Amino acid sequence: MLGILIKKEITETMLDLRFWVVTALFLILIPLGMYVSRKDYERRLANYQQEQQMYRQHYGKDVGPYVEAQGFRPPSLLSIFALGLDPFMPDKAITSRSGLVRAAKEPGIDNPESLLFGKADYLFNVSFIVSLAALIFTFNRISGEREKGTLRLMISGSIRRGEILLAKIVGNYLVLLVPFVIAFLAALIILNASSVISVWSSGLWPALLVIIIVTLLLILVMVSLGICVSTLTYGSIASIMMLFLVWIIAVLGIPKISPMIAEAVYPIESRKVVDLAARIAREDIEGEFNKKKEELFEKCCTEFGTTWEDIAVEPRTDAEKQAYAKYDREVLALDSECQKRVADAIRKLEQDYRNRRNVQASLAVNLSRISPVSCCTYLVSGLCGTGPDEPDRFIWNAERYQEQVKAAIYDNWVVKTYRMGEPLPNIRVRQTEGFDQSKASVPEMKYEYTPIAEVLRAGWVDILLLFVFNILFFAVAFWRFNNYDVR
Amino acid sequence: MLSAIISRECLSNILNLRFIVGLVLCVIISVACVMILTHDYQQEMADYNLRVNLQDEFLSKYAHRNRIGGMITSQKPPERFRPLIIGIPREANLGSFDDNPLPVLFPPLDFLFIVTIIMSLLAMLFSYDAITGERQRGTLRLVISNSIPRAKILLAKFIGGTASLLIPFILSLLAGALYISINPAIQWDGSAWAEFSLLIAASVTFISLFYLLGLMVSTFSRYSSTSILTCLFLWVLLILVIPNMCPFISAQLYRIPSINKIERQVEHLLDTERDELGRKFSREVLKKFATQYGVIYSEFESLEFGGLWGRCSPENRKATQQRAAADPEFKAMVDAFREQINQAWTKANRIQREKAEKISHDRDTKVAAQNKIAKNLTCISPCANFIYVATDLTGTGLRSFDYFDWLDGEYGKMFWPYLQRKVQDAMKKDPTFETNSFLDISDRPRFVFKEEPLRDKLDAVLPYWGILVLFNVVFFVAAFAGFMRYDVR
Numbered sequence: 008m009l010g011i012l013i014k015k016e017i018t019e020t021m022l023d024l025r026f027w028v029v030t031a032l033f034l035i036l037i038p039l040g041m042y043v044s045r046k047d048y049e050r051r052l053a054n055y056q057q058e059q060q061m062y063r064q065h066y067g068k069d070v071g072p073y074v075e076a077q078g079f080r081p082p083s084l085l086s087i088f089a090l091g092l093d094p095f096m097p098d099k100a101i102t103s104r105s106g107l108v109r110a111a112k113e114p115g116i117d118n119p120e121s122l123l124f125g126k127a128d129y130l131f132n133v134s135f136i137v138s139l140a141a142l143i144f145t146f147n148r149i150s151g152e153r154e155k156g157t158l159r160l161m162i163s164g165s166i167r168r169g170e171i172l173l174a175k176i177v178g179n180y181l182v183l184l185v186p187f188v189i190a191f192l193a194a195l196i197i198l199n200a201s202s203v204i205s206v207w208s209s210g211l212w213p214a215l216l217v218i219i220i221v222t223l224l225l226i227l228v229m230v231s232l233g234i235c236v237s238t239l240t241y242g243s244i245a246s247i248m249m250l251f252l253v254w255i256i257a258v259l260g261i262p263k264i265s266p267m268i269a270e271a272v273y274p275i276e277s278r279k280v281v282d283l284a285a286r287i288a289r290e291d292i293e294g295e296f297n298k299k300k301e302e303l304f305e306k307c308c309t310e311f312g313t314t315w316e317d318i319a320v321e322p323r324t325d326a327e328k329q330a331y332a333k334y335d336r337e338v339l340a341l342d343s344e345c346q347k348r349v350a351d352a353i354r355k356l357e358q359d360y361r362n363r364r365n366v367q368a369s370l371a372v373n374l375s376r377i378s379p380v381s382c383c384t385y386l387v388s389g390l391c392g393t394g395p396d397e398p399d400r401f402i403w404n405a406e407r408y409q410e411q412v413k414a415a416i417y418d419n420w421v422v423k424t425y426r427m428g429e430p431l432p433n434i435r436v437r438q439t440e441g442f443d444q445s446k447a448s449v450p451e452m453k454y455e456y457t458p459i460a461e462v463l464r465a466g467w468v469d470i471l472l473l474f475v476f477n478i479l480f481f482a483v484a485f486w487r488f489n490n491y492d493v494r
Numbered sequence: 495m496l497s498a499i500i501s502r503e504c505l506s507n508i509l510n511l512r513f514i515v516g517l518v519l520c521v522i523i524s525v526a527c528v529m530i531l532t533h534d535y536q537q538e539m540a541d542y543n544l545r546v547n548l549q550d551e552f553l554s555k556y557a558h559r560n561r562i563g564g565m566i567t568s569q570k571p572p573e574r575f576r577p578l579i580i581g582i583p584r585e586a587n588l589g590s591f592d593d594n595p596l597p598v599l600f601p602p603l604d605f606l607f608i609v610t611i612i613m614s615l616l617a618m619l620f621s622y623d624a625i626t627g628e629r630q631r632g633t634l635r636l637v638i639s640n641s642i643p644r645a646k647i648l649l650a651k652f653i654g655g656t657a658s659l660l661i662p663f664i665l666s667l668l669a670g671a672l673y674i675s676i677n678p679a680i681q682w683d684g685s686a687w688a689e690f691s692l693l694i695a696a697s698v699t700f701i702s703l704f705y706l707l708g709l710m711v712s713t714f715s716r717y718s719s720t721s722i723l724t725c726l727f728l729w730v731l732l733i734l735v736i737p738n739m740c741p742f743i744s745a746q747l748y749r750i751p752s753i754n755k756i757e758r759q760v761e762h763l764l765d766t767e768r769d770e771l772g773r774k775f776s777r778e779v780l781k782k783f784a785t786q787y788g789v790i791y792s793e794f795e796s797l798e799f800g801g802l803w804g805r806c807s808p809e810n811r812k813a814t815q816q817r818a819a820a821d822p823e824f825k826a827m828v829d830a831f832r833e834q835i836n837q838a839w840t841k842a843n844r845i846q847r848e849k850a851e852k853i854s855h856d857r858d859t860k861v862a863a864q865n866k867i868a869k870n871l872t873c874i875s876p877c878a879n880f881i882y883v884a885t886d887l888t889g890t891g892l893r894s895f896d897y898f899d900w901l902d903g904e905y906g907k908m909f910w911p912y913l914q915r916k917v918q919d920a921m922k923k924d925p926t927f928e929t930n931s932f933l934d935i936s937d938r939p940r941f942v943f944k945e946e947p948l949r950d951k952l953d954a955v956l957p958y959w960g961i962l963v964l965f966n967v968v969f970f971v972a973a974f975a976g977f978m979r980y981d982v983r
Contacts, residue, residue: 057752267534
């Protein structure tokens, strides 16, 4: 009986105008969105390759003691599917001798109009269009049949209500999958037509498979929700109003309002304020230690019968050599204390800021998980390397690159500062033994996006919630349908 | 008769479930939005004040000549319409990526969202069965059989429907406006309230457009189910698809060199090439001085030019100063040398800057052309037109970036000559003044942000507003044409 009911649902739905309207929508939007995203990715990739090439050409051999090496972040291949945070992520990490690496983004945006209107990628199509289509398919499956009078005929045929409900969900789900799968395959063909992307590459397939599964799960959730909405109303007009309310709240309202509530409940200062405060703290500490170092140098010069104004950069007399030697020994402690204090001060500011930001983000994420679309968005954007965890991932990559450059360049230079600023600076720089400046080059940053296993480990709550939503909506629909007046 | 039909339409809409749902949704979301965004606005204002104070503090302690340029960035206060419209973050292109990333993934709710998504959907849900529903119920043929002109019926449906639809919208706006007016943190002057009134007028134009669209679809359909599906299909196209796709499509239709490539070219011109040119001009100065001053020039050269050209040891720098103090002829040559070297570098800077400006100008022209194509394409969608009107009117859109850049440029015209004068005064007082020396700029001119005049904003938004009015006219005419031939049985 279930099979017959499912077949009936499939036939009925495919003969409905809605099926053709939704098919047209999917066949236009999903491949077009993929084409636009593919072109956008190709442009970003070309920019990245150009930047890296120009940098290596002009600055690749600059391995001096104060070099600020630049490591570039390649665009994520899967960002074609979900642009997410990619336009706002830094393009490069810049190292420094002091040990602090900073992020930088090229100024300007190539397409500012897109900021006004939003994205046109796969995730957008699934979150908005496919979810709306699922609700349009199903919103009056129960209430509409009741109005037509066919529902009471079915019930009077001693068919179990649970079977009817299940048949409606399965039948409509299978029908909705047809245009989606055709459109998706067309999109993959368009993607594969690119010279820089291969759909069969090992970097793409595993994540793509998981994205497809998550999408199918979301579609099932929305179909169940649509059927559930239908069991809550007795007429098509009421159903459509309820559909409208549910879609606005679930797809648009909750995900958007959650970060706002989190910001209102747990406000934090912006990144710019933290950066400014860090800069001032650093300047204050370094200023204090530069003064101490100058005093130490003065003391050493005086001890050996010379003055800091007269002493040469390269010591000539024994007294000058002894003064430098004593300063070299005693300044190490000051240097290391200065670096430690700067690093501690900045780390504290950063850590405070990050902790508070994480609390705020966590609050927003947990609030938004009331909507199944949010769960899908976190999973898909996480798999595509454009999710909420990517900023931290960038920092991890940047710090790793800093260590790499430190080992390859900074540790091969010894820099001693005897006097800063007025009247004349006195800084000595020399290479360590075995370091050949002419043969060395700036290392490249090997950027690693979050692996799939880690994304799934972090996103298990979202996967679980998608299953829970399915069960919840089915349970509510089942309970409601069992009390539904079919007359 | 017209008023009777209008009041009948109003009453039937108000007594419908749709009205209750719309009212509840509008009022709750609007009030929640305004409260949350006002709170955000206060936070941003506090953040802005903190940044300005920190910048002042930094400059009061560490305004070394070579750092001032990097620290003198004009700070933009949060837009005064921020409690209503979020707009585009100023730092969208500067990667404040370490802030909360969720608002990037899910752009927040604001007035634009309420109008473009909620009100437009509500308008279509009010109107999709205005004709088909009456036909299915059988009341339409009863009305027509009373010799009422069809045009009057259509007009009455439009006026009555739009009026009942605007009730929840106006109520929610009034609640929001009341909250803003009593909040001491938001100080709106006359021009702000004028802009607000214009914003409401634009919103009414937009909402009535979608009501007419639903009405038009209803006059071309036989059944309400067909009508609603067509309406939703058109809504998805006009609100979600066209505005989102068009910027990317225009980027493909009219390609421009990437901003990164241009920045690199400009950087190369102003850095490497400029240095080469500066060195070339400087070598010409050296040749000229060698010929002109002979022996004392050779002495000066042996002292590594006192650090005025190329590297110089501290001893030689000191020796140069001592020699200049003792020998007036030597001092005159050093002063002339300094001036001519500065001129050589100024000339090199000017030539390279002109080249860089030409490249940037070319790119800006191409970007403007691409933006124009994108705007023209997106004008197919009424949503895009309304967003341009609303954001440009309230100073929260792309236009506000250009205006801020212009204001910044005007401030630069005041600040850089001031800095130049300060440096020259400092050099006169202390000949050893150099790039790492501290400069007291506490009396510098400060950047003050001023709102763009309403007249200029209106000039910019009128074309898009005109398109919205045109859409209204087109949809009404189409609905009229459809209804004239409509079979009411």
